[in-house]
Amino acid sequence: MRYRRFGRTGLNLSVFSLGTMRCLADATTLQAVLERAIAHGINHIETAAAYGASEAYIGRALRALGYPNLWLTTKILPAGDARHVQQQIEQSRQRLGVDRLDCVALHGLNTPEHLAWLNTAGMATLQQYQQQGIIGALGFSSHGSLPVLLAAIETGLFDFVNLHYTYFQQRNAPAVARAAALDMGVFIISPADKGGQLYRPPRDLQDLCAPLHPLHWNYRWLLSQPGITTLSVGAATADELAFPLAVADQVEPLSPEEQAVADRLASAMEQALGAEYCRQCYECLPCPEDIHIPEVLRLRNLTLAYNMEEFGKYRYGMFGRAGHWFPGQPADRCTDCGECLPRCPSRLEIPRLLRQAHSQLQGQSRPRLWQGI
Ligand code: SF4
Ligand code: SF4
Incomplete structure (x- = not known):
């Protein structure tokens, strides 16, 4: 230690x-x-x-x-x-x-x-x-x-x-x-x-x-x-x-071997997401429906690049349930209002990606380990 x-x-x-x-x-x-x-x-x-x-x-x-x-x-x-x-x-x-x-x-x-x-x-x-x-x-x-x-x-x-x-x-x-x-x-x-x-x-x-x-x-x-x-x-x-x-x-x-892991993870992310890579700049917020767009798309990134779908479902299932401990509503609340679109420097089709993420990651909601206020 x-x-x-x-x-x-x-x-x-x-x-x-x-x-x-x-x-x-x-x-x-x-x-x-x-x-x-x-x-x-x-x-x-x-x-x-x-x-x-x-x-x-x-x-x-x-x-x-x-x-x-x-x-x-x-x-x-x-x-x-x-x-x-x-x-x-x-x-x-x-x-x-x-x-x-x-x-x-x-x-x-x-x-x-x-x-x-x-x-x-x-x-x-x-x-x-x-x-x-x-x-x-x-x-x-x-x-x-x-x-x-x-x-x-x-x-x-x-x-x-x-x-x-x-x-x-x-x-x-x-x-x-x-x-x-x-x-x-x-x-x-x-x-x-x-x-x-x-x-x-x-x-x-x-x-x-x-x-x-x-x-x-x-x-x-x-x-x-x-x-x-x-x-x-x-x-x-x-x-x-x-x-x-x-x-x-x-x-x-980090050793050269460990740095190589970082490089592999980064390039796998680029390859898997291509032009649909949410780079987590947070410029798209706020959303009038209180969708935490970057966090939904981060879970989508991890699911598509590293197959972290189980983790994605675990976290996605908390939207709308955990108040300020995990803010944001599920992505199917998107009304296609378009307000976020001009703010995204990557020009992502946010509503479409949110729908995709919702259909892949919605699942059974998990209880929280403890109930804060
Ligand atoms: S298009 Fe959807 S995600 Fe974007 S601001 Fe409007 S409701 Fe929110
Ligand atoms: S503005 Fe675009 S790239 Fe940045 S976090 Fe929002 S969706 Fe992702």
Whole structure:
């Protein structure tokens, strides 16, 4: 395991962090996962008040293990007044069984309304906790748009950021760069699952990434970037940890062999999509029907270029169901109004491509692992 400084928090975190959204089966399983994670050199656990019993299970496991040397991050929703925030913090401390919370993140700073909450007494209360040393570092997670992410970073209120960023979704690259420039810690959310269900990749993707497994390729691509501190790794059982962590000591720049994978992936994308390649410039937004055109077409790109259809269906099935956690309506809402067309520098026939994507990717909707607000 290698370790990196978590920006101005000063913490020296393992380059993989144990995310506990998936360890929800029971306290015994979580303890086994935690023990194995520690044995692999992981020194950072990430949880949230909203992850069901996760905090309570972690608290129990920490007690059973005699409070090992670990850093903890928990998250609370950016909502409510000072009293509400106080309750959230006290409950998290109680469930986790700790006096001090090393890192607290606002969970899902996703919208302009959440940004406005930063000017309320709720946020001031968090800052008071930090001044008193009850909270070590303050950060935020976001599933929102790049402008919201950048605005939150620019407030200067936060020591670290948790965000989505992988080889297969590079939209947030400017936020990673800006956070690193401001000496903030950068935590990558779910690079394996929401990053492409890379623990069970399609054959086409495996061939393109060979000799690396696509999961390891994506991890290496992320770890080769010094501005990124740590990647979340989830595990439902202790045995699931060994495979992802096989690259936990590889943080150097991409080797020529790894760079060749990047080149192959890029050229496969160009070849498969040709003139219908959505280059993710986001110029087409906004859509009056609230269709997240770039994200629908990103899933289409991945499906056609790498056969990532199962992943495409998984994410597509969330449109219209997850609110600000995954914004946008299903693509069959398109009315052919044509507003997006002149804005697309690639001159894509957006409504036709959306219809195609909808017919390929619509399927059974999946329940979410936890229900945020
Ligand atoms: S044509 Fe369809 S996708 Fe484009 S702006 Fe109109 S409704 Fe939205
Ligand atoms: S403007 Fe065109 S290329 Fe850019 S994201 Fe929208 S559809 Fe894709």
